[in-house]
Amino acid sequence: MAEKGVKLFGMWESPFSLRAEWALRLKGIEYEFVDEDLDNKSAELLRLNPVTKKIPVLAHDGRPLAESLIIIEYIDEAWTHGKPIMPKDPHHRAQARFWAKFAEDKILAAIFAVYCATGEELKRAVEEMQVELRTLEGELEGKSFFGGEEIGYLDLAVGWLALWVPMIEELAGVTVVNRESHPLLLEWFEKFLSEEVVKGRLPAKDRLYALNRDRREQIISGRLAYGK
Numbered sequence: 001m002a003e004k005g006v007k008l009f010g011m012w013e014s015p016f017s018l019r020a021e022w023a024l025r026l027k028g029i030e031y032e033f034v035d036e037d038l039d040n041k042s043a044e045l046l047r048l049n050p051v052t053k054k055i056p057v058l059a060h061d062g063r064p065l066a067e068s069l070i071i072i073e074y075i076d077e078a079w080t081h082g083k084p085i086m087p088k089d090p091h092h093r094a095q096a097r098f099w100a101k102f103a104e105d106k107i108l109a110a111i112f113a114v115y116c117a118t119g120e121e122l123k124r125a126v127e128e129m130q131v132e133l134r135t136l137e138g139e140l141e142g143k144s145f146f147g148g149e150e151i152g153y154l155d156l157a158v159g160w161l162a163l164w165v166p167m168i169e170e171l172a173g174v175t176v177v178n179r180e181s182h183p184l185l186l187e188w189f190e191k192f193l194s195e196e197v198v199k200g201r202l203p204a205k206d207r208l209y210a211l212n213r214d215r216r217e218q219i220i221s222g223r224l225a226y227g228k
């Protein structure tokens with residue numbers, strides 16, 4: 001018989017895994033978290049996600065689902081109590097998906113370019129990242145959160161930026177956002193990180209920075225392939 005309850009196969013520092021956890025917490029859903037070692041994935045993860053073999057995977061009463069943005073939408077639809085995550089209006093909902101896709105395609109790539117670059121290449125990558133972040137920031141105009149006055153789907157989708165942008169700035173020794181260049185985004189970083197559901201599930205800063213410092217050095221020195 002299928003296992004009852006909610007189980008999330010993730011990884012303590014993965015932005016994709018964190019966004020699924022934040023969504024579960026926003027709905028007040030009890031869940032078991034399985035912290036996967038991605039170099040030695042559990043048989044259960046491989047059984048539940050044989051297609052991409054990636055985390056996160058949400059198993060709800062034994063039924064698995066992969067892809068973090070799809071998981072967030074599922075959580076909102078499967079548990080209708082509590083705060084809504086997706087916008088009610090169909091146009092706002094479609095727009096939120098559009099911006100989440102923009103962030104997955106453009107911002108993720110721009111951030112990894114900064115993560116992996118040095119010298120002149122780093123300078124160019126920083127400029128590119130600033131432009132992409134400014135485009136996203138436009139969506140905050142006149143609002144406290146991307147979702148309006150309350151945290152919603154797009155906030156969860158791009159919430160990892162509030163952790164990763166300052167971390168990458170420190171690791172690469174660069175400034176990407178400041179009060180002049182991206183005032184709304186910086187304000188949103190603070191607001192997002194101080195939300196109860198988010199605050200209660202953040203990776204330990206020292207551990208996060210140490211892991212990424214090491215990973216970045218390995219990528220730059222060619223000991224680790226980009227994106228692994």
Ligand SMILES: N[C@@H](CCC(=O)N[C@@H](CS)C(=O)NCC(=O)O)C(=O)O
Nearest residue numbers: 014016038053054055056067068069
């Ligand atoms: N688009 C996927 C990305 C998930 C992803 O890249 N997960 C990484 C960890 S951050 C993973 O499982 N990597 C292991 C692998 O590729 O084998 C999502 O949003 O869920």
